[in-house]
Structures are given as C-alpha cells and as structure tokens.
Amino acid sequence: MVDTVAPVKATLDHYYLTKTLGAGFSAKVKLAHKDDGSEYAIKIFDLSNSQNNAKFMNLLRDEVEATMKLNHQHIVKYHEFNEASIMKKANGKEATVAYIAQEPIMGGELYQYVNSTGAFSEKICRYFFKQMIKGLHYLHTQGLCHRDLKPENILLDKNFDVKIVDFGFAAPLAGRQGSGFNSTKLGSPMYMAPEILYNDEYQGQGADLFALAIILFSMRSRHQPFDKMAGKKDPFYKLIVQNRADLFWKAWQQYHPDDDNYYSDEFKDLITTMIDFYPQKRPLMADIIGHPWMQGECATHEEVVKEFEERKEMIKQAEKEQAVKAPGDSKSQTRRSVKVQNWTFVSGDMTAEEKADSYTVSPPLKPYGEVKKCTTTLYTDLLPEEVFRCLTKELDDGY
Numbered sequence: 001m002v003d004t005v006a007p008v009k010a011t012l013d014h015y016y017l018t019k020t021l022g023a024g025f026s027a028k029v030k031l032a033h034k035d036d037g038s039e040y041a042i043k044i045f046d047l048s049n050s051q052n053n054a055k056f057m058n059l060l061r062d063e064v065e066a067t068m069k070l071n072h073q074h075i076v077k078y079h080e081f082n083e084a085s086i087m088k089k090a091n092g093k094e095a096t097v098a099y100i101a102q103e104p105i106m107g108g109e110l111y112q113y114v115n116s117t118g119a120f121s122e123k124i125c126r127y128f129f130k131q132m133i134k135g136l137h138y139l140h141t142q143g144l145c146h147r148d149l150k151p152e153n154i155l156l157d158k159n160f161d162v163k164i165v166d167f168g169f170a171a172p173l174a175g176r177q178g179s180g181f182n183s184t185k186l187g188s189p190m191y192m193a194p195e196i197l198y199n200d201e202y203q204g205q206g207a208d209l210f211a212l213a214i215i216l217f218s219m220r221s222r223h224q225p226f227d228k229m230a231g232k233k234d235p236f237y238k239l240i241v242q243n244r245a246d247l248f249w250k251a252w253q254q255y256h257p258d259d260d261n262y263y264s265d266e267f268k269d270l271i272t273t274m275i276d277f278y279p280q281k282r283p284l285m286a287d288i289i290g291h292p293w294m295q296g297e298c299a300t301h302e303e304v305v306k307e308f309e310e311r312k313e314m315i316k317q318a319e320k321e322q323a324v325k326a327p328g329d330s331k332s333q334t335r336r337s338v339k340v341q342n343w344t345f346v347s348g349d350m351t352a353e354e355k356a357d358s359y360t361v362s363p364p365l366k367p368y369g370e371v372k373k374c375t376t377t378l379y380t381d382l383l384p385e386e387v388f389r390c391l392t393k394e395l396d397d398g399y
Helices: 054-068 110-117 122-141 204-221 237-241 245-253 265-274 285-289 301-324 352-356 384-393
Strands: 010-012 015-023 028-033 039-046 078-089 094-102 154-156 162-164 336-340 343-347
Touching: 015 039, 054 078, 054 094, 110 154, 110 204, 110 301, 122 162, 122 204, 122 285, 122 301, 204 265, 204 285, 237 245, 245 265
Parallel strands: none
Antiparallel strands: 010 015, 010 078, 015 028, 028 039, 039 094, 078 094, 154 162, 336 343
16 A cells, blocks of 8 residues: 655656665665555666666676566565666656666565564574575575575565565576586675585575575574684584584573573574585475474464564664664764765764765764774774664665
C-alpha cells in the first residue's frame, strides 16, 4: 500500500520516488510507487559518480542478468533495469542515472536485529536458517552461487521472512571456464571459506554454505565465530583446523556462564562440520537438511512476528534516544576529518557550514587519545563493518 503521506521528491520514468531506504558509496535506495499504486524499491546509481564507471556497469549488468530470472519467495525479485535514464528532482534539477526496480523489503537487515537487539534462540535461528537454505538451494538449482552471503545481505520482509539480496558477486556454479570451480577472490573476509582466503580454486556451493554457517553462528552468538577470518592463525579458527572443536566451543561457552547448555550438541556439531577447513569434509546441502539440528523445534511464524515486532520497536526506541542526546562539548574534543573522494568524514561536532554540506558526515567516534606510532585519522573501537554502517547511514539524502 502506498504511503500517501511521504512527499514525492523526484520522478524517474514511471516511478515516483519518496523516502530514502538506504545509501552507499555507489548507490541509494528509494521507496517508490507507480500510478497503479504498486510499490518498489529503486536502487539508483548516479552516473556522474566516478565509481560508477564502465567496469562497474559491466558488473551491474552481470548482477541484473543473474537476478532478473530468479523467482523464489526467499530471494529478492528484480522487476526492471535501465542503464541510463533522467531523474527529475522536485527542485527542478535533473540527473542521469542507472536504476534497478525491485520489490520493497521493509522489515530491516538481519544484521541490525542481531547487533542491536541481541542473539536469537535456537528455534528462532532454525526458522530463519531453514528459509535461507531454501533460498540458497533454489539459487544453486539455477546454476548460480552467491559468493557474498552475510547478515547485511539477508533482509526481512514486512512479515519477517527472509529475502536474500545483493547478487553483485554471483557467478555460475560451473565456473567461468566450465571447470566446476571459481577462482576470483570475492566477498567479505569474515565470511569467506579458507580456500578462498588462500587463493585456491573453490566450488561456489561450498563457499556459500560456509558463509551460511557463519551467519547461523552469528544469529545465536551475536558475534562471528572467528577473531578476524577463517585463517590458520586465527585464535578461534585454528582450533577447528587442529581438530580441537572441544576447545573452540569451550572458548565460546565462557561468554554464557549462566547456561552450560547455551549451544546444543546438535548445533555445535552442525557448525563444526560446516566450517571444517577441508571442503571435502563439509556437509552438502542434503546433509545439512537432514542433520538432527534441523529436525529440532522451530519457531512458528506467529512467534517470530511477535518477537520481531518487539525487537523492531527496541531498534526504533534506541534510534530516538540517540537522536535526542545532547551533543558533547566540542571544545574538549579533538576535531579531525578525512576526505574520501567527494566525501568528508568528521570526528566531533559539526559546524553549521559542515551540516549544510551534503557531502560531509559525522560518524559516532570515541574521543581522541594520544596513540604512539600511529598514523590513523579516525579513532574507534567499533568493528569495521559497524563503522561502515555508521558512515553510510549518515549520507545525506542528496538525490
């Protein structure tokens, strides 16, 4: 149903653009509707942005070609792609853009729910994991692998059901050369299988399932299972490599001292096998579906809706509280800024001039303290993924 309250900020072909749903360095996502009342999420790529060059557009075409033919309840649906069109803004200005029109997915990122409201129970994890498995199985039957599965690419729709998104790194399961293997090192390091990290050829199915195991662990733990990534020197993953899964789980159990059975035996067995160092030892899709953990109690849809309505309200409340917090004493803060292409990221309170500049943003950073032998500009104890989320969230609604 169209939100008639939201003002139309621009038109793009037969779409009326209203509010911004998200933003990144290469694109923004706008909520839109057509004359018939149907709603869409429009992913807009400003062609004047130097990052959206010919190489990028070739990758975008590959993404669209891979995704447009997909039709599954747990995979985002693409409706239209236009490589060059004129967007007319309400202020009379025009911009040449490329865009993808897709179904609107309004429930939020899985990442945000885990990060902002806490870990999920095993039966809630099972509910979402089964939906991810269904979507991924369909993708694989279509001859494609995703190669960038992570919580940020798992969205929830208005009914809090899973939608897998962002197929920019998707590739044929057969490989570019038809060998059955891929070789390009792509994806997010924390979710990469070790064979990718070590630049070996890899099978797309195995890489996707490895990443899915990390997502499952994260839902239950509110943290990824490794310190950095699945490398032999990682303090957690090396225990898996050394066949000391008992020590791996002992290390994670200490974060839950009040519940000796926080991780069920079936859960531990499934995760341990799915993140094995050797691809040939990991379970296949059929093995995962038939695993004892998958046969356990699963939350009902009604239970999920009830719990996640509450979690969604927690997120909204936290955002409201953050918005009304009084700014700190800027005189006591060290002001620093860094330019990244056209953007300026500022640490500390922003001046009126900076606030008026749509290309200047201020992510939340902890106060500067003297750091010896350090040449960094921004100071924070947040993970890189969270810093990036803070940056992109603050991008001005410029188009």
